[in-house]
Amino acid sequence: MSSTLPDASKVGLPASDATSAAELASLKVRLRGALRQFPDFPSPGILFEDILPIFADPSLHEALIRSLELHVIANYGQKPDVIVGLEARGFLMGPSLALRLGASFVPVRKQGKLPGPCETQGYEKEYGQDFFQMQSDSIKPGQKVLVIDDIIATGGSAKAGGELIQKMGGELLGFIFLLELEFLHGRDKLPAPVYTLLSGQA
Numbered sequence: 001m002s003s004t005l006p007d008a009s010k011v012g013l014p015a016s017d018a019t020s021a022a023e024l025a026s027l028k029v030r031l032r033g034a035l036r037q038f039p040d041f042p043s044p045g046i047l048f049e050d051i052l053p054i055f056a057d058p059s060l061h062e063a064l065i066r067s068l069e070l071h072v073i074a075n076y077g078q079k080p081d082v083i084v085g086l087e088a089r090g091f092l093m094g095p096s097l098a099l100r101l102g103a104s105f106v107p108v109r110k111q112g113k114l115p116g117p118c119e120t121q122g123y124e125k126e127y128g129q130d131f132f133q134m135q136s137d138s139i140k141p142g143q144k145v146l147v148i149d150d151i152i153a154t155g156g157s158a159k160a161g162g163e164l165i166q167k168m169g170g171e172l173l174g175f176i177f178l179l180e181l182e183f184l185h186g187r188d189k190l191p192a193p194v195y196t197l198l199s200g201q202a
C-alpha cells in the first residue's frame with residue numbers, strides 16, 4: 001500500500017545523513033527557545049506549555065515542519081499513507097507535514113464534530129476527560145499511519161487516537177510529537193514507536 005519516500009534530491013533534502021543530523025540539532029535549539037510556560041493553566045498545578053509562538057514566526061514554523069519531515073525521511077524508510085492529527089493542536093502540524101510527504105491527512109476530532117458514521121473512543125488526559133472520533137471510512141485496512149500531536153503528557157489522547165486507527169484496520173507506524181512531558185511516562189501507553197523533537201519541562 002505504501003510507496004517509497006520522495007527522492008531527496010527532488011524535494012530539497014540534505015545531501016547526507018550527517019548534514020541532516022546537524023540541521024536537525026540546530027532546528028531543535030531554535031524551537032525549544034520559542035516555547036513559553038504558564039503556571040496553573042488550565043487548572044492549578046499544571047505548567048502549561050504554549051507552542052503558539054512557533055506558529056507566529058514563519059521561520060520557526062518552517063523549522064518545525066522541516067524537523068518533522070527530516071525525522072520521517074530518516075526513520076521510517078517508507079512513506080506513510082496517512083498522517084492523523086489530533087484535534088486541535090495536532091491540526092497545526094499534521095496537514096503541512098502530510099503535504100510535504102505526499103501523504104493523506106485525516107483528523108481525529110472531539111465528539112460531535114464529524115458527520116456520518118464514526119468510531120468513538122473515550123480517554124483521560126493530563127487535565128481532563130474527553131471523547132475522540134474518526135469517520136468510520138477515514139482509514140482503509142492496511143494503510144500505514146503516523147499519528148501527530150503537539151504534546152504527549154499522560155499519553156491518554158494519543159492512545160485513544162491509536163485505538164481508533166486500529167479499530168479501522170490501520171497499521172500504526174508511530175507517533176510524533178513536538179514536546180514530551182517525560183515525567184508522566186505517556187510513551188509507555190503507546191503501541192508503536194514514539195518520537196518527540198523536544199523533551200522535558202523547562
Ligand SMILES: O=P(O)(O)OC[C@H]1O[C@H](OP(=O)(O)OP(=O)(O)O)[C@H](O)[C@@H]1O
Nearest residue numbers: 087088089125126152153154155156157
Ligand atoms: O497526553 P495527554 O495527557 O493526553 O495530553 C496531551 C494532549 O492535551 C492537549 O490537548 P487538549 O485536548 O487539552 O487541547 P487542544 O484541543 O488545544 O489540543 C495536547 O494538545 C495534547 O493533545
Ligand SMILES: Nc1ncnc2[nH]cnc12
Nearest residue numbers: 046047048049126151153
Ligand atoms: N502541560 C501541558 N501544556 C500544554 N498542553 C498540554 N496537554 C497536556 N498537558 C499539557
Ligand SMILES: [Mg+2]
Nearest residue numbers: 087088089090
Ligand atoms: Mg491536543
